[in-house]
Amino acid sequence: MADMDRTSFEQIFGHFAPRVRAYLLRQGLNASLADEVSQEVMLTVWNQSERFDPEKGSLGTWVFTIARNRLIDSIRRQRRPEPSPDDPCWVAGREDPSPELQAARRGRVATLRTALMRLPEEQQRVLEALYFEGLTMSELSDKTGVPLGTVKTRARLALRTLRGHVGGNEDE
Amino acid sequence: MNAPTHHPEPDELIAYAAGTSPEWVSLVVACHLTYCPECRDNVSLFEDLGGALLDSMDDTAGAPPRPNFDVARVLAAPASETQPVAAVAGIPRPLSAYFQDSPPRWRFLIPGLRHLPLNFSVGGIPARIIRFKPGFTIPEHRHEALEMLLVLDGELEDGVTHELFRSGDLSRREPGTTHSQHILGPEPCTCLVVSAGPVTPSSWLGRILKAVTGV
Numbered sequence: 001m002a003d004m005d006r007t008s009f010e011q012i013f014g015h016f017a018p019r020v021r022a023y024l025l026r027q028g029l030n031a032s033l034a035d036e037v038s039q040e041v042m043l044t045v046w047n048q049s050e051r052f053d054p055e056k057g058s059l060g061t062w063v064f065t066i067a068r069n070r071l072i073d074s075i076r077r078q079r080r081p082e083p084s085p086d087d088p089c090w091v092a093g094r095e096d097p098s099p100e101l102q103a104a105r106r107g108r109v110a111t112l113r114t115a116l117m118r119l120p121e122e123q124q125r126v127l128e129a130l131y132f133e134g135l136t137m138s139e140l141s142d143k144t145g146v147p148l149g150t151v152k153t154r155a156r157l158a159l160r161t162l163r164g165h166v167g168g169n170e171d172e
Numbered sequence: 173m174n175a176p177t178h179h180p181e182p183d184e185l186i187a188y189a190a191g192t193s194p195e196w197v198s199l200v201v202a203c204h205l206t207y208c209p210e211c212r213d214n215v216s217l218f219e220d221l222g223g224a225l226l227d228s229m230d231d232t233a234g235a236p237p238r239p240n241f242d243v244a245r246v247l248a249a250p251a252s253e254t255q256p257v258a259a260v261a262g263i264p265r266p267l268s269a270y271f272q273d274s275p276p277r278w279r280f281l282i283p284g285l286r287h288l289p290l291n292f293s294v295g296g297i298p299a300r301i302i303r304f305k306p307g308f309t310i311p312e313h314r315h316e317a318l319e320m321l322l323v324l325d326g327e328l329e330d331g332v333t334h335e336l337f338r339s340g341d342l343s344r345r346e347p348g349t350t351h352s353q354h355i356l357g358p359e360p361c362t363c364l365v366v367s368a369g370p371v372t373p374s375s376w377l378g379r380i381l382k383a384v385t386g387v
Contacts, residue, residue: 013239018232025231039240046241061223068191068222078195081202081266083212089264089324091175091340093209108217112224130183131225134192137183155183162221 009046017042020067026132041067058109108166115165123158176208176340189218196294196366200320202266203364207340262325284308299366304355312352317369319345326361329354
């Protein structure tokens with residue numbers, strides 16, 4: 001992102017650094033480590049700002065993936081295998097979406113954020129457990145005493161609602 | 173090439189996007205994604221959902237107000253993340269980081285089976301890339317823990333459900349299930365096999381299972 005200059009980065013920092021820190025705390029880091037790692041994540045955001053293409057995705061998603069990857073490699077000391085489009089095994093799909101679809105994707109995070117707030121609280125809880133606590137649906141069921149079928153139904157309903165808002169296909 | 177028809181579970185794709193899945197599940201999912209545009213679309217949506225959840229974080233008190241690094245400094249370009257890794261024809265790239273041999277080479281296991289050893293195991297059980305000769309049958313066995321088998325090349329039939337698995341298809345075996353598998357067609361079949369626990373053979377052919385599962 002060529003236009004991420006100092007001033008705009010300071011705004012981005014002001015918005016995302018507290019959120020990244022809150023995310024890291026939810027993942028179980030203590031306050032001082034969360035401070036340190038959130039600074040590292042924001043440094044990466046600044047360092048790699050040229051790689052961010054606002055035509056292809058949202059800033060929030062990009063920051064999220066950087067925080068996620070940092071958590072996996074620095075804290076959990078694991079690899080995160082990723083597919084790569086230049087792999088000879090790669091099977092191409094609709095990677096070149098229509099301009100309409102691309103425009104829809106750009107606004108997708110904002111749409112999802114609004115839709116998330118309108119979900120019933122128990123559906124929000126399921127998503128938060130999956131994203132922030134690293135629980136599988138059956139672990140969430142064990143932890144909360146909510147039957148597995150109910151957890152799955154809540155997740156399915158949440159995803160269906162969210163997909164409906166962003167115009168994706170609804171079948172799972 | 174046709175897109176896969178047997179996919180990871182939705183919560184496995186969410187966990188992959190959320191970064192909460194164990195490494196072995198991420199490895200299988202990343203290999204599946206190489207072949208599966210549909211699941212890549214889903215993972216992209218689930219990453220946007222992660223972005224939306226991050227943006228909705230409200231317990232933001234006590235956060236560092238300012239960068240502790242100098243944003244005025246022109247920072248060095250980050251080192252390229254693409255390290256040159258040995259590639260093997262027909263083996264998806266996410267596996268390259270785990271090859272045991274350099275250069276990677278197929279090793280003999282038992283007649284009809286070769287494998288590419290990986291530096292990766294789950295609870296002491298090695299993950300394997302196995303090449304089965306045409307017509308090979310994996311005798312009936314019971315899974316004591318979740319097993320994921322991803323077909324990389326060739327064709328395999330489940331002896332119990334009679335489902336067909338081709339390139340990119342994921343066969344998940346839940347704990348406590350019993351099945352056999354058969355290689356179909358004239359070509360060898362190459363699979364990534366990762367299991368979270370042992371299998372118990374239902375017959376004297378346990379030697380073959382031992383070779384397949386490494387336990």
